[in-house]
Amino acid sequence: MDIKWLVLACALYVGTTSAQRLVTVQPGPLVRTEGSHVTVWCNVSGYREGVEQDFEWSMYLHTAPDREIRMVSTAQQNYAYAVYAQRVNNKEIYVERLGRDSALLHITKVQASDQGVFECYTPNTDGQYLGSYSARTNLTVIPDTLSVTSVAQSLSTVEGDTLQLSCEVTHKTTQHTHLAVGWYLRPAEEPSGTPRDLVTLSREFVLRPGGSYRQRLASGDLRLDKTSASTYRLTIYKLQPADQGQFYCEASEWIQDPDRSWYAMTRKQSDKTTVKVQPTESHPLFGVRRSYEARRVRRGRCELGRTGRRSRNQGSSRQPSPTHQQEAEPTGGLDKQEAELPLGLGKQEAEPTGGLDDQGAELPGVLDKQKAEPTGGLDEKGAEPTGGLNMWNEDEGRSCPGDLEMSSPYWGCRNDAARTMWNSNGTLLAL
Known part of the structure; x- marks a missing residue:
């Protein structure tokens, strides 16, 4: 019991x-x-x-x-x-x-x-x-001692350029805390949308890219470097048009609670930097070069080798060949079907270059009506041009549109201010 x-x-x-x-x-x-x-x-x-x-x-x-x-x-x-x-x-x-x-x-x-x-x-x-x-x-x-600063700027860049932005992050907390620092982009086409996470240095000191920027970080085109105790530098190589918008830095201060969980005590953002990225196709310098190359390929039919060079007197006394009399009038060794300017930048249809008119008078070589220079014939002093076609204009200093100038012997356009030049193959040369 x-x-x-x-x-x-x-x-x-x-x-x-x-x-x-x-x-x-x-x-x-x-x-x-x-x-x-x-x-x-x-x-x-x-x-x-x-x-x-x-x-x-x-x-x-x-x-x-x-x-x-x-x-x-x-x-x-x-x-x-x-x-x-x-x-x-x-x-x-x-x-x-x-x-x-x-x-x-x-x-x-x-x-x-x-x-x-x-x-x-x-x-x-x-x-x-x-x-x-x-x-x-x-x-x-x-007290909240976290400070996040970055100089607000407005930058204009070109596709393919390199962008570098720096951010200063400081704090004076006596407790043991960790910082997380990241860079974000608010795209220009979505000013009110969710910012894109570019890359973040987490509180565990691990570099974490945003979803759409993972490949660029792996290839080295995107970097986040801690260059000093408080400086975090963002670098983007080979800028793309989709990269334009407002860039800013964000930092958060984390502390570990007694239950071993982490808590973000405070979070702050820096001032924003506006970046514009101009596509290469629409840039004035590259646009002229591409247009120039396209027209040269389309209209570049020149057969200077068919006739030898001649002096001014010889050119004015020469008579048309009977073989070509019914096909075309002589134009400096080219008939009218072949005498198109290799660089027809100012004309839609070719004009005679350095040939003869109906009365036997010599015609000037024409790039455009305002900037006529002999091409493929004799210069003003009667000397033969060296190195092929001489597109250099001694009087006005340029024969190409914009800030580009024609240059011999490369048969291309050059920019004295930038000390650069493109040859006929579109290769960038240094003056």
Whole structure:
């Protein structure tokens, strides 16, 4: 009999202890920066009746540890004391329900005066008191010392250029914290859209590219370098038109809580730099070169080798060959079907170049009506041009459109200011 009573007593004890209420709160101390958004979770278990639980939050100052200051409750609307009433009414402090027995306290902009001990209390719903009904945690509020700066600029670039931007990130937190620094791009075509994540140096000091920039980071066309204790430099090689928009740097300061989870205490952005990327096809310099090459290929039919060079007197006395008399009139050794300018930049149809008119008078070689120079014949002094066609204009200093000039013997366009020149194959040369 004694054994039976002992077993029954043990069963009743186990049933009683298993039904005890247990309230748990996020363990502290929790260190947060002033002005940041603070959250603290609270859970309850072991209650008998399956009813929704209520949560009441209070705090105690370190200077008055026995004085309760009520903050917010899920059960009572006017629960807060005057010191917190206005912030509760403005939804700066509120409780978010995560379930029937779990809730989250929110303080949207924590103040230095909020530092102290926070208590989560759950009213009894069991009809009898068994177990614990509240739990406490400690909140420490520290100044926000994170600084993120970058010089705001407006840059105009060309496709294929290299872009470098620097960002300074500093903090003076005495606690052990980690920084994460990243660069972001707000595309010009989507000014109100989600910024693109270019590359980030995480709190674990791991380089992580954005999804669409993974390949460019792997190929070396995208870099993020920490060049000093506080300087983070972004480098993009071979800029693309899709890269234009607003670039900015963002840094966050992380701290590890006692439960081993990481929390971003504060996050800040730098000023934005606007970058415009002009496609190569529309750039004035490259556009002229490409147009020049296309026209040269399309109209470049020149047969100077069919006739020898001649002096001015010989050219004016020569008569048309009987063989070509009915086909075309002589034009410096070319008939009218073949005498197209190799660089017809200013004319849609070729004109005679260095040949004879119907009366035997010599015709000037024409690039355009305003800039006529002998081409393939004699220059103004009667000397033969060296190195083939001489497109250089000695008087006006240029014969190509824009800032480009014709140059012999390369049969191309050059830019004295930039000290560059393209030959007939489109190869970039240095003067």
